[in-house]
Amino acid sequence: MVLPSAFHSLLAQAGDVSPDAVSPETVSPDAVSPDVVAESGATLGLFAPPVLRVLGFTSLTGLIAYIIIFVLLRAWLRKIHSDAGLVAVRVTRIPAIILIIGLVIKATLGQMGESSTIGLLQHVDTALIAIAVTYGISQLLTEVLLYYLEGYAEKSEAQWDDVLIPILKTVLPIFVYGIGGLVSVQSLGIDLSGLWVAIGGITFVLGFALKDILANFFSGVVLLIDTPFRFGDVVVLEDGTRAVIKKVGLRVTNLYVIDQHSELYLPNGVFQNQEIINLTRPGTDYYYTVTVPVKFDAEPAQVVQIIESVALAHPDTLGDIDKKLSLLDTYYGVSGSGPQEQKKREMGRQRLLAERELNVQLAKIENAFDVLSNDIAQRESGGLDSIEVGQIKAEYMEICRMLGLSVVQERQRQGLGKRERLDEVQVQSDTKSLITLIREWYQAWLKDPDLAREDGKVLPKEWEQKIELLKSKTTKVYRQVSNPDADDTRLDDSVQVLFQWLQESFKTTRNQWQKPRVWMSGTRLDNQSSGTNRTFTVKFYVDDITLEHFQRGFRVESEINRELLWQLRQAYLAR
Numbered sequence: 001m002v003l004p005s006a007f008h009s010l011l012a013q014a015g016d017v018s019p020d021a022v023s024p025e026t027v028s029p030d031a032v033s034p035d036v037v038a039e040s041g042a043t044l045g046l047f048a049p050p051v052l053r054v055l056g057f058t059s060l061t062g063l064i065a066y067i068i069i070f071v072l073l074r075a076w077l078r079k080i081h082s083d084a085g086l087v088a089v090r091v092t093r094i095p096a097i098i099l100i101i102g103l104v105i106k107a108t109l110g111q112m113g114e115s116s117t118i119g120l121l122q123h124v125d126t127a128l129i130a131i132a133v134t135y136g137i138s139q140l141l142t143e144v145l146l147y148y149l150e151g152y153a154e155k156s157e158a159q160w161d162d163v164l165i166p167i168l169k170t171v172l173p174i175f176v177y178g179i180g181g182l183v184s185v186q187s188l189g190i191d192l193s194g195l196w197v198a199i200g201g202i203t204f205v206l207g208f209a210l211k212d213i214l215a216n217f218f219s220g221v222v223l224l225i226d227t228p229f230r231f232g233d234v235v236v237l238e239d240g241t242r243a244v245i246k247k248v249g250l251r252v253t254n255l256y257v258i259d260q261h262s263e264l265y266l267p268n269g270v271f272q273n274q275e276i277i278n279l280t281r282p283g284t285d286y287y288y289t290v291t292v293p294v295k296f297d298a299e300p301a302q303v304v305q306i307i308e309s310v311a312l313a314h315p316d317t318l319g320d321i322d323k324k325l326s327l328l329d330t331y332y333g334v335s336g337s338g339p340q341e342q343k344k345r346e347m348g349r350q351r352l353l354a355e356r357e358l359n360v361q362l363a364k365i366e367n368a369f370d371v372l373s374n375d376i377a378q379r380e381s382g383g384l385d386s387i388e389v390g391q392i393k394a395e396y397m398e399i400c401r402m403l404g405l406s407v408v409q410e411r412q413r414q415g416l417g418k419r420e421r422l423d424e425v426q427v428q429s430d431t432k433s434l435i436t437l438i439r440e441w442y443q444a445w446l447k448d449p450d451l452a453r454e455d456g457k458v459l460p461k462e463w464e465q466k467i468e469l470l471k472s473k474t475t476k477v478y479r480q481v482s483n484p485d486a487d488d489t490r491l492d493d494s495v496q497v498l499f500q501w502l503q504e505s506f507k508t509t510r511n512q513w514q515k516p517r518v519w520m521s522g523t524r525l526d527n528q529s530s531g532t533n534r535t536f537t538v539k540f541y542v543d544d545i546t547l548e549h550f551q552r553g554f555r556v557e558s559e560i561n562r563e564l565l566w567q568l569r570q571a572y573l574a575r
Contacts, residue, residue, distance in 0.1 A: 058107040062100035069096065084144055091143045095136030102129040119189075126187035134180025141172050166247060229278055234258070234550060236277040244550060258550045282504070284544040285318055285514070288557045291537045292564050298573040303536055304518045306331075306571060310563050311516035311540040315348025316556045318514040318541040321356045325349065333559075335566035340449070347447045354444040358437040359509040361402065365434060366509075368399045369499040376492040384491075389481070392491070396481050404433025405474055420482070422475045435467055438507070452549045459547070466506055473498050516540040538564075 074089050105125045112118055150165050229235060233245050235255075243255035243264060253271045255264040266274075279286050290311075294303050312319045313331035328349060333341035372395050379388045400406070406425040424435060432440075442459050445451075477494050518538045540560070545553040568574035 058104045062104055066096065066100060084148055087147075088140060088144045091139035092136045095132040095139070098132035099129060099136070102126075102132065123188045127184040130180055130184040130187050134176060134184070137180075138173050138176045141176065142169065146172070229276070229281070232546065233281065234279040234545060236279060238275050242279070242550075280546060284546050285541045286545045286553055287539055288542055288553055289537060289539050290557060290561045290564065291535055292561070292568065292574065293535050294568060294573045296534055298534065300520060300534075302571065303534075303568070303573055304520075306567050306573070307518045307536055307538045307564060308516055310567055311518075311538050311560055314540075314556060314560055314563075315345075315352055316543055316552065317516065317560075318543060319516060320512075321352050321359065325352055325356075328352075331563070331567065333563070335563050343449055347444075347449065350447065351441070351444045354437070354441040357432075358434070358441050358507070361432070361434050361437055362507060363509055365399060365402050366499070366503065368395075368402065369495065369502070372396060372399065373492050373495050373499065376495060393481050396478065396495075400474055400478070402431075402434060403470065403474065404435035405471060407478075420478070422471055422478055424471075435470070438463055438467065450548055450552070450555060452547070454549070455547050470502075470506060473501060514541050 070089060070093055074086065102125050106122065106129070109118055109122050109125065146165060146169050149168075229245050231245050231247065234242060235245060236242055241264070242258045244258065245253070246256050246263070247254040248268070252265045252267055255266065256262075257264050292307070309327050309331045311317055312324055313327035315324065315328065315332065317324075328345060332348070333345050372392070375395060376392055379392070384392070397407075400422055404424055405422040407420050408423045408425065409420055442463050445459060446456055477498050480491060480494050516538055517540075518536055520534060520536050538560075542553040542556045548555060565574060
């Protein structure tokens with residue numbers, strides 16, 4: 001039997017077999033039927049040695065890559081303090097397996113010649129690879145990048161990231177899946193040129209129809225770039241509504257209305273054009289006003305003394321702590337003396353004592369910063385030599401010790417390099433560090449019986465974020481102090497910036513301008529006695545209006561008003 005010429009060439013392509021080596025004499029006509037010849041030719045073409053070599057090489061390469069990334073690298077990442085690498089490996093495992101299989105199939109199909117069936121398989125395989133890559137990128141963005149950016153935003157002072165990250169969490173997955181879907185469809189050999197034209201036309205129509213929505217979107221972007229608030233800030237809108245910023249979305253801003261215990265949704269364009277008063281910036285303390293009438297013939301000095309004492313004695317207002325402690329028993333909660341008032345008075349005393357100890361330590365640190373700034377300014381003229389750098393570093397480390405921070409090498413915790421940073425280290429000392437006193441203070445604050453349940457999380461979260469910021473900022477200055485290089489003439493600027501942040505944004509010793517102030521507003525007609533009464537106004541700061549579900553200021557205002565009337569009547573100064 002003579003074999004067809006196609007079979008001769010097929011065997012020749014199979015490798016190491018020439019057409020001449022297969023002759024009519026080598027094959028018995030009875031041994032091979034036409035059906036067997038056709039089937040054998042297809043089988044030899046599929047499993048020819050070149051195809052096997054490509055299949056084996058790509059499979060081995062994929063297996064090695066999988067072992068390196070998901071076994072060896074995963075074991076090494078477990079030694080690192082951050083779990084970002086482990087999460088990235090975990091969420092990309094399945095996409096990586098699909099990608100490796102797809103590449104192996106793609107390389108194998110490339111060695112099997114050209115046909116309509118093989119071409120279709122290649123298109124399907126390419127689409128599978130595109131889907132796997134799209135899913136992997138989406139998982140990396142949402143589970144790793146945006147997750148850790150969200151954690152970074154909570155620790156940073158910047159306001160833009162608090163608004164940007166929620167928008168990115170909504171937009172990025174849609175964008176990635178949209179691009180990946182189009183690439184997958186195009187990989188199947190489908191011509192998308194007509195689709196792009198249709199998309200362009202639809203975009204024009206939608207842009208015109210949805211112009212208000214787009215305006216709100218770009219207003220949200222403007223709020224993102226130049227945002228006047230953070231999430232959780234208490235603001236006053238133009239109509240006098242007091243609300244809390246909850247979320248800035250793609251189209252609307254979500255607000256919580258305090259007085260009505262309801263949510264308000266304002267289009268971003270409307271919200272952007274509002275004149276907004278931010279009650280919690282620069283700080284969460286806010287000025288409240290109480291006006292009380294007194295008898296016309298009342299001695300003004302006596303009235304002012306009582307009013308100032310009542311406002312200052314309240315533990316939730318700002319003022320000189322020593323004076324507050326001396327007035328607490330006489331002028332706070334006397335009008336409603338009972339078990340609850342006694343408990344509030346005692347808890348308030350403990351909090352004030354803790355804050356007084358904290359302020360003493362803070363004052364020492366502020367003085368040390370002043371000395372350090374002056375020393376750097378005197379020594380840095382003309383550059384710093386090694387001796388001066390050592391002296392400045394020693395002074396700065398003494399400040400860090402008072403803060404409660406010591407030098408830690410990152411290698412001790414992460415096994416990477418020897419870069420130094422500042423962190424909390426338990427050290428036996430006669431005096432408590434600032435960070436320790438901060439924690440004791442807010443723990444005493446948490447015992448306030450008026451606090452709401454959620455305040456048990458709000459206060460620790462707020463102050464732990466500030467402590468982390470303190471570590472980060474002091475570490476940055478420490479690295480400059482340790483290795484000034486070209487910045488040795490600007491060290492005093494860096495120290496001053498840290499000092500200013502400590503005073504303005506971390507914790508300040510109570511300033512004189514924060515104490516309660518009293519004004520005599522004038523006179524008014526008293527219809528009941530056919531005479532006139534003087535009216536006095538007292539203004540005082542409430543320490544943190546975001547507590548007690550944003551009702552703390554109103555409660556303090558009411559308690560001071562009640563106590564003032566009681567005290568003035570006891571002194572026969574008010575009716």
